[in-house]
Amino acid sequence: MTRPTTxxxxxxxxxRLTGIKRYALEAxxxxxxxxxxxxxxxxxxxxxxxxxxxxTGRENIREGYDKLGLAVPLTNPDxxxxxxxxxxxxxxxxxxxxxxxxxxxxxDQFLTGWWNVHIDNAGRLVTERSPILGVxxxxxxxxxxxDALAMVHPLSLRKAFVVTRMTDVEIEExxxxxxxxxxxxxxxxx
Numbered sequence: 001m002t003r004p005t006t007x008x009x010x011x012x013x014x015x016r017l018t019g020i021k022r023y024a025l026e027a028x029x030x031x032x033x034x035x036x037x038x039x040x041x042x043x044x045x046x047x048x049x050x051x052x053x054x055x056t057g058r059e060n061i062r063e064g065y066d067k068l069g070l071a072v073p074l075t076n077p078d079x080x081x082x083x084x085x086x087x088x089x090x091x092x093x094x095x096x097x098x099x100x101x102x103x104x105x106x107x108d109q110f111l112t113g114w115w116n117v118h119i120d121n122a123g124r125l126v127t128e129r130s131p132i133l134g135v136x137x138x139x140x141x142x143x144x145x146x147d148a149l150a151m152v153h154p155l156s157l158r159k160a161f162v163v164t165r166m167t168d169v170e171i172e173e174x175x176x177x178x179x180x181x182x183x184x185x186x187x188x189x190x
Contacts, residue, residue, distance in 0.1 A: 005041030014038055018046045024137025031074065031136045049139050052176030055189040058121070068124050069190030071178040072115060074134045074141065082142045083112040083134045085160065090114065090153070094160040097151035103162060112144065113160025114153050116184030122149050122159050131190050132163055135178050143171045158184070 085091035094111045125146045134142035144163035
């Protein structure tokens with residue numbers, strides 16, 4: 001007998017059956033990825049996402065064979081839940097830089113940053129039109145394609161990028177678990 005996907009499931013049961021940490025589940029709920037009262041469908045979705053684990057670490061990505069991707073945490077309150085820079089996070093500085101370069105954002109494009117990416121890797125991310133994935137609680141919750149380097153921050157040397165939001169179909173291909181993510185961004189095999 002299969003359970004109806006709308007049957008309510010406790011957070012403790014979801015944690016026990018999927019291995020997701022309590023703080024991660026709470027972060028996903030507060031980000032609006034899952035509702036407060038979890039159901040069996042949510043449990044199945046989390047189990048599915050947890051089974052797809054990304055290979056991380058620049059040393060594990062082969063030059064010329066693997067596409068380079070960037071996974072970034074969405075725990076910074078100065079970022080919107082979909083990766084976009086806000087006024088509180090020097091968005092104006094990046095906007096001014098792209099205007100000076102003559103870049104005009106389309107309706108699907110926005111700015112994201114400030115990520116600790118080596119300049120050589122920034123070039124590769126742009127050249128390959130790599131994915132940048134927003135991660136909450138280790139799970140991918142949003143994504144975009146890197147189109148251009150918007151600027152290098154004059155003080156921190158961190159990078160801001162022009163990106164195009166992934167469609168719902170595109171993001172589904174990247175739903176999964178990103179282990180060992182750090183606050184400045186983690187490379188993954190895209």
